[in-house]
Amino acid sequence: MVCVIRPLDEPSGFDFTPFTAELYRCTLVRLRAADIDQEVKERAISCMGQIICNLGDCLQGELHTCLPIFLDRLRNEITRLTTVKALTKVAGSPLHIDLTPILAEAVPILGSFLRKNQRALKLSTLTLLDTLVKNYASALNNELLNEVTSELPPLISEADLHVAQLTLTLLTSISSLLPTALIGPAPAILPEVLHLVRSPLLQGAALDSMLGFFKALVVAGLPGLGHADLLGMLVSLVHRGNSGVPTTHPSRGTLPVVHRQAYHSLAKCVAALTVTWTREEARGVVERFLADVRKGTADSGVIQPSSQASATAVSSGRSDAEHVFALLAIGEIGQEVRSAASHALGGVAVGNLSRFLPFVLHQIETTPRRQYLLLHSLKEIIGSQSGTGGGGGALQAWVPAIWEQLFRHCECAEEGTRNVVAECLGRLTLVDPAALLPRLQESLSSESPLMRTTVVTAVKFTISDQVSENTWKT
Numbered sequence: 001m002v003c004v005i006r007p008l009d010e011p012s013g014f015d016f017t018p019f020t021a022e023l024y025r026c027t028l029v030r031l032r033a034a035d036i037d038q039e040v041k042e043r044a045i046s047c048m049g050q051i052i053c054n055l056g057d058c059l060q061g062e063l064h065t066c067l068p069i070f071l072d073r074l075r076n077e078i079t080r081l082t083t084v085k086a087l088t089k090v091a092g093s094p095l096h097i098d099l100t101p102i103l104a105e106a107v108p109i110l111g112s113f114l115r116k117n118q119r120a121l122k123l124s125t126l127t128l129l130d131t132l133v134k135n136y137a138s139a140l141n142n143e144l145l146n147e148v149t150s151e152l153p154p155l156i157s158e159a160d161l162h163v164a165q166l167t168l169t170l171l172t173s174i175s176s177l178l179p180t181a182l183i184g185p186a187p188a189i190l191p192e193v194l195h196l197v198r199s200p201l202l203q204g205a206a207l208d209s210m211l212g213f214f215k216a217l218v219v220a221g222l223p224g225l226g227h228a229d230l231l232g233m234l235v236s237l238v239h240r241g242n243s244g245v246p247t248t249h250p251s252r253g254t255l256p257v258v259h260r261q262a263y264h265s266l267a268k269c270v271a272a273l274t275v276t277w278t279r280e281e282a283r284g285v286v287e288r289f290l291a292d293v294r295k296g297t298a299d300s301g302v303i304q305p306s307s308q309a310s311a312t313a314v315s316s317g318r319s320d321a322e323h324v325f326a327l328l329a330i331g332e333i334g335q336e337v338r339s340a341a342s343h344a345l346g347g348v349a350v351g352n353l354s355r356f357l358p359f360v361l362h363q364i365e366t367t368p369r370r371q372y373l374l375l376h377s378l379k380e381i382i383g384s385q386s387g388t389g390g391g392g393g394a395l396q397a398w399v400p401a402i403w404e405q406l407f408r409h410c411e412c413a414e415e416g417t418r419n420v421v422a423e424c425l426g427r428l429t430l431v432d433p434a435a436l437l438p439r440l441q442e443s444l445s446s447e448s449p450l451m452r453t454t455v456v457t458a459v460k461f462t463i464s465d466q467v468s469e470n471t472w473k474t
Helices: 017-032 038-058 060-075 080-091 100-113 119-135 142-149 161-177 186-197 204-220 227-243 262-274 279-298 300-313 320-330 335-351 353-366 368-386 393-407 415-429 433-443 449-464 469-473
Strands: 247-249 253-255
Touching: 017 038, 017 060, 038 060, 038 080, 060 080, 060 100, 080 100, 080 119, 100 119, 100 142, 119 161, 142 161, 161 186, 161 204, 186 204, 186 227, 186 262, 204 227, 204 262, 227 262, 262 279, 335 353, 335 368, 353 368, 353 393, 368 393, 368 415, 393 415, 393 433, 415 433, 415 449, 433 449
Parallel strands: none
Antiparallel strands: 247 253
């Protein structure tokens, strides 16, 4: 009812003020009661959280009564999870409710929740803490946040990537808004972060959170955590893993050699650091990686990790040098190097579609030996644009040409090539579903079984990339 009489996400001409006091009073009676059914107690907490979230600006005089009750419920083992969720609503309210009277006591309690063996409580607490840092940074200080940051290192683990993701998101917010709060705990946090980067399981949202953290951390400019420092930490993992030299961890002892799958995550982290630099500084980093690749031509063991890192690091398409590198690397002997280079070429093209996309499309048609790798470059281009949520943006103008190019290879004899084509078609469909989905449907009537198979696979990729419900209804 509260959300209906005063929605916060759209304007409303309804006068809700006559009902505010009565809604608050009735809920407060239940919120205060100690001898009521547990379910009623939890609903009262949730309801009051929604009331303060939506009507709090009209209840300023009542907050001194209501907020301490939330604090008491936060201390109660039975009601703490519900209270954390209610406070998350209040803290995230666009009405900017004043929570400063309870922050000094609430933050240490929330920090203690991160030690509890209750996953739902950890997840909700991390979300609340992130909201508090974003919206109440001026009311927090280093000493208070230390109650939280000291509990974060154990949560940065591949054992639960969702918890790790929210932890990294919280650390990103702290790095951006209260960076000095990380000076003390950084020596405990960084080893866990670097250990997670080594994990072959790191991907998706957790990897995105990791990239955001590195960007925020390097911009914060903390002592010993500058561009060169963080870059050195990441690159050392690559070189140690490639050389077979064991890495030690403060709490885990000697660690196994870096898994090949982890090079992708390491490369993206290096790229995240590189793009925060000026053009000249970034060029210097790229040239260092290029030198590593050139030196590695006599040693196949050095080429792969070096090129994997440099391939992603140059993916912003900043200069012709990166483009030349991507083309040269495609001609290298090692399959892993060629794969990294195809990824880089796609990234370079994303940086300047009008210049490099025609080249990629032309090479797909004229160089059959490199067709498979170049299709992977095209997949990188399409994936970067279709995943932006902006309808493909600059890619829209190229959709007809790409679509025609892909359909020429739907009946390719090589199954691997057909699978890449299908993934490209599926992701390209997301750029303009209303126009392209019917065209996919028409192709299902083709007499060619290879064509039908490719189209069905394309639809699978379209669905798996999570199109909104409204798109499918349309």
